[in-house]
Amino acid sequence: xxxxxxxxxxxxxxxxxxxxxxxxxxxxxxxxxxxxxxxxxxxxxxxxxxxxxxxxxxxxxxxxxxxxxxxxxxxxxxxxxxxxxxxxxxxxxxxxxxxxxxxxxxxxxxxxxxxxxxxxxxxxxxxxxxxxxxxxxxxxxxxxxxxxxxxxxxxxxxxxxxxxxxxxxxxxxxxxxxxxxxxxxxxxxxxxxxxxxxxxxxxxxxxxxxxxxxxxxxxxxxxxxxxxxxxxxxxxxxxxxxxxxxxxxxxxxxxxxxxxxxxxxxxxxxxxxxxxxxxxxxxxxxxxxxxxxxxxxxxxx
Numbered sequence: 001x002x003x004x005x006x007x008x009x010x011x012x013x014x015x016x017x018x019x020x021x022x023x024x025x026x027x028x029x030x031x032x033x034x035x036x037x038x039x040x041x042x043x044x045x046x047x048x049x050x051x052x053x054x055x056x057x058x059x060x061x062x063x064x065x066x067x068x069x070x071x072x073x074x075x076x077x078x079x080x081x082x083x084x085x086x087x088x089x090x091x092x093x094x095x096x097x098x099x100x101x102x103x104x105x106x107x108x109x110x111x112x113x114x115x116x117x118x119x120x121x122x123x124x125x126x127x128x129x130x131x132x133x134x135x136x137x138x139x140x141x142x143x144x145x146x147x148x149x150x151x152x153x154x155x156x157x158x159x160x161x162x163x164x165x166x167x168x169x170x171x172x173x174x175x176x177x178x179x180x181x182x183x184x185x186x187x188x189x190x191x192x193x194x195x196x197x198x199x200x201x202x203x204x205x206x207x208x209x210x211x212x213x214x215x216x217x218x219x220x221x222x223x224x225x226x227x228x229x230x231x232x233x234x235x236x237x238x239x240x241x242x243x244x245x246x247x248x249x250x251x252x253x254x255x256x257x258x259x260x261x262x263x264x265x266x267x268x269x270x271x272x273x274x275x276x277x278x279x280x281x282x283x284x285x286x287x288x289x290x291x292x293x294x295x296x297x298x299x300x301x
Contacts, residue, residue, distance in 0.1 A: 005045035006062055012037050013070060029097040032104070036095060039086025042079065059083070084108050088116065099123055102130045106137070115142040126197055139165055163294040164194050164271055175295065177236045181218060183295075184234075195269075198225030208253050217250050220258075228264040229254050232271065239276035239290055247288055 016034035046058055059079045066074035085104055089095050091113070099107075103123055110116045119142065123133060144161040166180065167187045175183070184191045185204060192199040199221050206217040219232035231250045235243055247268040254266040268288040275292055 005041050006065060009038050009041050009062060010066060010069060012041070013066065013074065017070070028100055031101045032095055032097055032099075035082045035101060036086050036089060038079070039082040039084070040090075042083045043086060056080075081105050081108055088113075093117070093120075096120060096124060100130070103128075103133060106130060106133060110137065112142075118142050160195060160269060160289055160291050162275075163292040164191075165296050166191065166194075166293050168295050168297060175236075177234055180234055180236065180293070184219070192221070195221070198223045199230070200224060202229065208250070208257070210249060210253060215250070217254075220254070223267075226264060226267075227262075229259055229266045231266060231268045233268070234293075235270060235272040237272065238274040239270065239272045243270050243272070244285065244288055248285055251285075251287060 012034050016030050019030045060076055063074055063076045063079055107116060107119055166183055167190050168183050188201055202220040202222045204219050206220045208215050217231055218234050221230040223230060231247055233247050247270055251266045251268045259266060270290045271293050
């Protein structure tokens, strides 16, 4: 039987346009269903998935006809996106109508399937806009984070990326600890987003007294998702064993004198210039995590 694939594609898109006008509240789901179906029809018209990439001539033909009959919005690039959208979703994925077509269209640039799934879950969990998604992909968040599967129920250490990207507009080859501290203060919102979900600023250079000496916590944060304080220390050197001892003292102080009884135990994060796996191997405190930092200009991020 000779199937008129163009007619089926056109009819699918016409129905979608009518549906969107009549039921604006659910037009996103209609878009996704329609574009998935168009993608399926294109692949079938091209002779199946294995031959789909060779059917660009057919897509160009369909694009010219659709543009003539339905107007803008159905150029070659968009039809290719619909084809790729179908090929991605048909691999056992559930189409998520919490994502817009704009989300999915941008996600199609992510070739790694596990990374693709990671960003889909990230959008749902963190309610990311398309602009925020673009920033996360550009900063290579998938490659900088330890967990890859269980985003819905992360532990606090799985939120901490490696490296942490710190924004700067200064053209400097090296920064000292004071300068790094100031860069974080100037871009605190970005820094908290880098750490993950639910982090809030509680103070910097927090003065505490241990014995007869005063100490200063570089940054004290709070995480509303995990209901705990986070001690953050900056180190402009390779990770050393004494840093763990220092942060352990700060954690114990916060647990005794700052946190409320209903808060969970305090967590420590050491941001250093370079990791030392040998030191970490013998760190027995499960509440201390380490990461490195990377300076990037605003235009690179």
